[in-house]
Amino acid sequence: xxxxxxxxxxxxxxxxxxxxxxxxxxxxxxxxxxxxxxxxxxxxxxxxxxxxxxxxxxxxxxxxxxxxxxxxxxxxxxxxxxxxxxxxxxxxxxxxxxxxxxxxxxxxxxxxxxxxxxxxxxxxxxxxxxxxxxxxxxxxxxxxxxxxxxxxxxxxxxxxxxxxxxxxxxxxxxxxxxxxxxxxxxxxxxxxxxxxxxxxxxxxxxxxxxxxxxxxxxxxxxxxxxxxxxxxxxxxxxxxxxxxxxxxxxxxxxxxxxxxxxxxxxxxxxxxxxxxxxxxxxxxxxxxxxxxxxxxxxxxxxxxxxxxxxxxxxxxxxxxxxxxxxxxxx
Ligand code: GDP
Numbered sequence: 001x002x003x004x005x006x007x008x009x010x011x012x013x014x015x016x017x018x019x020x021x022x023x024x025x026x027x028x029x030x031x032x033x034x035x036x037x038x039x040x041x042x043x044x045x046x047x048x049x050x051x052x053x054x055x056x057x058x059x060x061x062x063x064x065x066x067x068x069x070x071x072x073x074x075x076x077x078x079x080x081x082x083x084x085x086x087x088x089x090x091x092x093x094x095x096x097x098x099x100x101x102x103x104x105x106x107x108x109x110x111x112x113x114x115x116x117x118x119x120x121x122x123x124x125x126x127x128x129x130x131x132x133x134x135x136x137x138x139x140x141x142x143x144x145x146x147x148x149x150x151x152x153x154x155x156x157x158x159x160x161x162x163x164x165x166x167x168x169x170x171x172x173x174x175x176x177x178x179x180x181x182x183x184x185x186x187x188x189x190x191x192x193x194x195x196x197x198x199x200x201x202x203x204x205x206x207x208x209x210x211x212x213x214x215x216x217x218x219x220x221x222x223x224x225x226x227x228x229x230x231x232x233x234x235x236x237x238x239x240x241x242x243x244x245x246x247x248x249x250x251x252x253x254x255x256x257x258x259x260x261x262x263x264x265x266x267x268x269x270x271x272x273x274x275x276x277x278x279x280x281x282x283x284x285x286x287x288x289x290x291x292x293x294x295x296x297x298x299x300x301x302x303x304x305x306x307x308x309x310x311x312x313x314x315x316x317x318x319x320x321x322x323x324x325x326x327x328x329x330x
Contacts (some may be wrong), residue, residue, distance in 0.1 A: 006022070008043040010022070011025070011026045015044070020119060026142050027121060031125075052142075056149070057140065058150065058151065058169055058170070058171045060154050061154070061155050061156070061191065062176060064156055068154055068175055071175060072154060074241045075251070082251070084117070084150045085147055086118050086150045087118075087148035087152070088152045089123075089143070090122065090153065090155060091123060091132055093128075093129045121139060128285065129160055129164055133168070134282070136153065137168050140153070151169075167274055167277060170258070173195065173197050173199060173250070174195040174198045175201050177202055177214075178210040196230075196232060197234060197235050197237070197250065198222070198235075199237055200238045201239055203245065215236050218236045219235075222234045230257075230261050231260065231261075232257055
């Protein structure tokens with residue numbers, strides 16, 4: 001056992017006891033790319049898996065500046081006041097490039113970060129969204145095993161990462177602003193469609209009237225989407241994260257949702273579906289890496305590209321040839 005590192009049993013016992021320091025160190029192991037850590041991570045996850053899942057997982061997205069961290073600070077404090085333990089994670093595939101991550105700046109949620117019943121973890125870094133999503137997904141399991149019964153997963157509403165967050169959460173919350181069209185806010189239609197709830201934030205001061213108008217517009221816009229399999233009709237509300245207005249309504253709606261999907265069976269069905277999909281996403285990712293990561297294949301592919309351009313081979317035949325070559329090599 002390398003110096004300073006705990007045994008698997010020490011990690012497992014510590015996490016199950018809700019020890020935040022050990023939880024943090026456990027997540028560091030789960031995030032690590034070292035082979036020796038990967039083995040340890042597997043052991044930890046295997047052991048805590050039966051103790052995970054006892055939470056509601058909430059995805060929170062919205063463009064930078066919409067007020068995500070301010071909202072999470074207010075919402076987290078509210079939930080703790082209701083007797084919950086809140087784990088806060090993020091998915092930010094850009095963090096590798098920008099060298100800073102959302103949630104990275106601890107001062108963003110200062111009060112919450114100092115609360116006993118909150119655990120805040122900045123985004124994992126990685127090369128691929130799939131890799132980052134794996135780390136966040138497994139960190140979530142560790143948080144659940146440590147007794148956090150509400151998990152908030154934050155992401156920036158500008159790319160593919162919302163789909164990843166949607167794929168690992170039970171409820172998807174979209175924060176928006178009034179007075180700007182969704183195009184202006186960089187919110188794609190697909191993201192609106194994933195939302196179980198839209199919250200128009202910054203509904204305070206001069207913004208109150210505009211926010212109410214925006215609320216009605218978005219509520220109408222959401223009506224044109226077909227009802228999701230959950231049977232839940234998305235709701236639109238207004239809130240002020242800074243003034244602590246409308247925060248309780250968000251939790252009331254989420255609780256209503258939870259009750260409905262528990263009763264109609266969608267909660268479990270969706271969780272099961274997500275687990276299976278998580279496996280297939282990994283298979284797809286690994287297969288791609290195995291294929292494109294091979295030097296032989298890479299060389300041959302560039303030859304094939306030339307042959308296609310000079311009409312020596314059809315694209316279909318080229319694909320078949322290279323797959324055959326790959327099959328022969330394994
Ligand atoms: P994020 O980038 O989405 O995490 O947004 P932040 O939480 O960092 O907020 C961006 C800016 O909007 C900050 O200056 C906040 O103080 C401000 N802000 C956040 N929530 C509200 C709100 O409810 N009302 C008003 N007026 N300002 C807010």
